[in-house]
Amino acid sequence: MFVGGVVVVAALIVFILVLPIISNNGSVRYADINEHFKYGSIGGEKANGIPYWIWKVLPVVFADKLPGEGYTSLGFIQEPGQDLPIGFSKSKIGFERVAQNCATCHAGSLRETPDSQPQIITTMPSNTVNLGAYIQFLSDIAIDERFNARELMPQIEAIGAKLNPLEKLVYRFFAIPQTRDALLLQRSKFAFMDDQSEYGPGRVDTFTGYKTRQFNFPIEKLSKDELNGIADFPIIWQQRPRQGMQLHWDGNNDSIDERNNSAALALVTPTTIDFDAIHRVKDWLLDLPAPRYPYSIDEELAAVGKPIFENTCASCHAFGGSGVGKVVPIEEIGTDPGRLDSYTYETLSNQNTLFTDVSYRGVDRRFQHFRKTNGYANMPLDGVWLRAPYLHNGSVPTLRDLLEAPEKRPKVFYRGYDVFDQKNVGFVSNVASEGNKQYFKFDTTLPGNSNSGHLYGTDFSSEDKEALVEYMKKL
Template identity: 25%
Template sequence: MSTLRIITLISLIAFVTAIGCSTQQSPPPKILPKITPAQGSSIERVWLDQGWDAETRENFWFTNQGAQIIPYDWFVWLEQANSQQLFRHSEHMEMLRYLPMNASKANPGGLPIGFALHNNQTTGENWVGMTCAACHTNQLDYKGKKILIEGAPTLGNFVLFFKKLIAAMNETLADERKFNRFATNVLGENKTNNELTELKNRLQQVTLASAERQEVNKLPSHYPDDFTSYARLDAFGNIQNAGTAFALHDLNNRNTPTGPVSYPFLWGTHQSDVVQWNASAPNTPIIGPLVRNIGEVVGVFGSLEIKEAPFWQRLWGKKLRYSSTVDIMGLGNLESWVKTLRSPQWPLEYFPAIDNNKAAKGALLYKAHCATCHQVIPREDELKRYIANQTLISELKTDPVTAYNASCHMAKTLILEGTKERILIGNTFDKKDNAIDIPVNGVVGLVLKDIPLALKAGNIAERVGDDGKKISGLTEFKNLISAHLNDRNKKAQVIETDCKDGKLDSGVYKGRPLNGIWATAPYLHNGSVANLWELLKQPDNRSDQFWVGSREFDPVNVGYDTRQGLNLFKVNSSNGQPQAGNSNLGHDYGTMLTDTEKWQVVEYMKTL
């Protein structure tokens, strides 16, 4: 072995030692819940061919990623606040626009798609937590057919879901009869007084923790109550606060999540060179997906803690201790399935036929006006890597709030002050620094904490490297970590300089290939444009309000039926000016075409 190779391996061992011991422990025995039938009427759906078989679909829906909302049996038996109907009842979940599903071995509680069973690695207790399928699976309805689209953005209302969940737990604590029904189902008929007391105390603790999370992510009082609503969420804001407020144990160390976005579609995500709407994260093979997915779990109830290491560990160089409920192997499996997901094709067996004469004309117009930012990828090349377009926000003129909040929010760094932002490289944290760097630091810490485990999970996700060879060694893995952190650090330094003058001159939004775009309304990064036809209107002529939450598909305008829904999305605030975060201006490409030409472009986009 060469001297250089020995030094490299010794350095890698030192990195692992500095972060902490392996997360591999002997877990307590698993006691899985009994299969409990779904509540409410079952829903019959049809599927499109997106490269997944039935087993892969169910695995994607219910594979745990380490999120913990409340204990699993509690969620199975919790009643709604204002009735005896169970919280998980299909009518209730459908109202929240999550997707009810029958009970099975993979889904013993009969919960909606994306609500997975997590067996806590330390205690062995079963929890329910969201997995990526909850936010990236959707259903289109058309003339009585319910069509499931894998990887499509949900219409779910996460904020309303969480509000109603907390209300249900509070009412269960307050109403003795409701609590007794809940306790009987959770503990059994032979429950003891001590068990009842312990359950009530525990319910109080979990409810308080949930209410604290809700308060940390609460919007300013001058924002409308339904600002976030259906089909969008400020994921960056939630992830930031998971790091700054919760991981660092200071609930006041937070920023308000005022930049909600439409959930991105998943097909093509694995293949892109960068991810996130603002192109902030390099998608380095092996490492990129792992970091991206751990960050996602942290934002949806995957606990993250960053603590000072015990004194005896600090003596040999370990400064901080990182811990989380994230299931890294589960993430590896989930990414391996996402990697093979294909975009949905316009289903001719259910939707009106495409006018091929119009579409042919639209193809030429699309190439002239759209393809510079949204390249056309042939269906046979969908699973190959591609370079995503990045366009300056100053050129796009779309709402800048998402990008600004993601990059420029600030927070106290507390115990991280003076340590490297990305643990191995980067500037050291100031007393107050960019908020997003704190959860990023935590995610990197979790990867470095157990490199062999991360390597194993990464290989499951990637299978092989770009050269067709499986990445198998720690040295190669370390090189990928270094490349990923360096790329991210360069981007962060540019943005941090921008943030100082408040203009975010280098801020960008990412333009993806539009394969399957017909199944992903509403449009623009913030979901402020209802359908493809509206997107081609000149910005000042776009609708300034429309109904959201309807599943009924509109095959003409290509989006949902906006004449009905569950919430009225309003672009403007009460003063008649665009509400920050809701603007539908900008992205004026193709808007000067004639109406005939615009309809041709719309027809062509149905074929993508």
């Protein structure tokens, strides 16, 4: 009888210890769609989520690998009272894991003056996030000899982890070594970054990581032209009127669903993508209007600029225009060809192999709308005031600068500063640092960074340029 009682008690203890490990709460969801967009899961935890306590302790153990304190030094936005920065989700898959979501690239920060509190705006391009630097941080720590249980476990406990004995064993002998192995593999897949210009805040190479991670393209066989495809994060509001337009910077797909699923594959795999989460966000974005310009507008000057826009810009950049959502050949538009060249026919043919056995609500999810194009697509300019810097590669800091001939546009400027330039429309771009924060120096002479092309409006008078910029604040 006594022995039986001991067995029962022992079994109960084991169950209590094991339960936190085997339990699974699936993808985390939030009732409020804006909160869900910022912190909800799209399935990345299952594919490549980093164990929560490891992710939390990395900036502590490897503080010397960061430009400042914590993940915010890489431009991620930390809201008061939130455990994770915007763009990160946490779900329990065996144990708690952290992954990224859509808000990584599509939530930004805005200040009226250096003394103003930042306003967080979701669905705008992430103007402060340096995703390239985050990838580089994870690559650097993967080969650091301090990445081991002996170094990490005491620090994990020091920052407040309350792990039971079994969880400690799992972290020590499984989670930490497996995470390091995964980051070493990721490092090898992103080795092409050594041959690229730095991304800087608000930019990413859309397709090269796609090729090496999804398709295992050998890095040494990627052409030089393919490696210059770094581009700005786009806006994602008001998607319904964009249905059927040629999407992505180069217009290589006209399906919103395929464009969304393709973007998600930067963070998940075809077998772990959470289609319910992706479609919930899509439904929210269909009719979400662009944020309105929050500062004063000279209405008389804007009235002068309105017909200038309607007569010279609207056909390519206003909903209903004859050229909106259509590709302009690279020979005509004249902008940097890097992003266009990075999407190759080989990439296209491999994309057709994805989602071959995946359906959602009975619909085949295979890519069927991707095409190789010969230029860049005209975009509607709703909310254009929030899209700086301009051109597909973010090589022109303000709208006013875009109306100058390329040789008169800034050759060097700074990205990542979130104070708004109300006169020129864009973010202040001549501030190299603020306090301990250093901003990213963008050099337009580097591969993929050219500010050439898009000569439309460059021959206007100064008065007409000022009026046009004033009107475009209202779009």
